[in-house]
Amino acid sequence: MTAFDKHQRQLEVHETMMGTGRGRLAVAMDLLTDALAMVGQHGVYCQSTRHPGRPTLDIALVLEQIGDAKELLQSVIELEKPDR
Numbered sequence: 001m002t003a004f005d006k007h008q009r010q011l012e013v014h015e016t017m018m019g020t021g022r023g024r025l026a027v028a029m030d031l032l033t034d035a036l037a038m039v040g041q042h043g044v045y046c047q048s049t050r051h052p053g054r055p056t057l058d059i060a061l062v063l064e065q066i067g068d069a070k071e072l073l074q075s076v077i078e079l080e081k082p083d084r
Contacts (some may be wrong), residue, residue, distance in 0.1 A: 007031070022080045029073050036066045 004011065007027055015023030039062050043055030054060065 002012045002023070020078075022077055025073050025080070029070060029077070032066055032070045034069070036063065039063055045051075061078065 003025065008021055010027045011023060013023075014026045017023065018026055039059060040055075043059040043063065048054045048056050055063070056071045
C-alpha cells in the first residue's frame, strides 16, 4: 500500500484547500509532526545515563532530523504560496 493510498482522505482535503503540491507538503508535515510526537514520547522512557532528563543520543538525533525536515518543508510551503 502506498502513502497515497494510506493517506488518501487527508490528501484530498489538503490538496483541495491548498493545491496539489502544497497539499501534499502539508500532509507530509502532519506525518512528521506525528512521528516527532511518537519519538518524543519514546524519549521520555529512554533517558541518557550521562545526562539525566534528556533522551538518549540516538533519539535526540532522530528528533533533530525530523525537526529539520519539518523546517525545510515549511519553507517550501511558504515559497509556494500564491500571491495575494
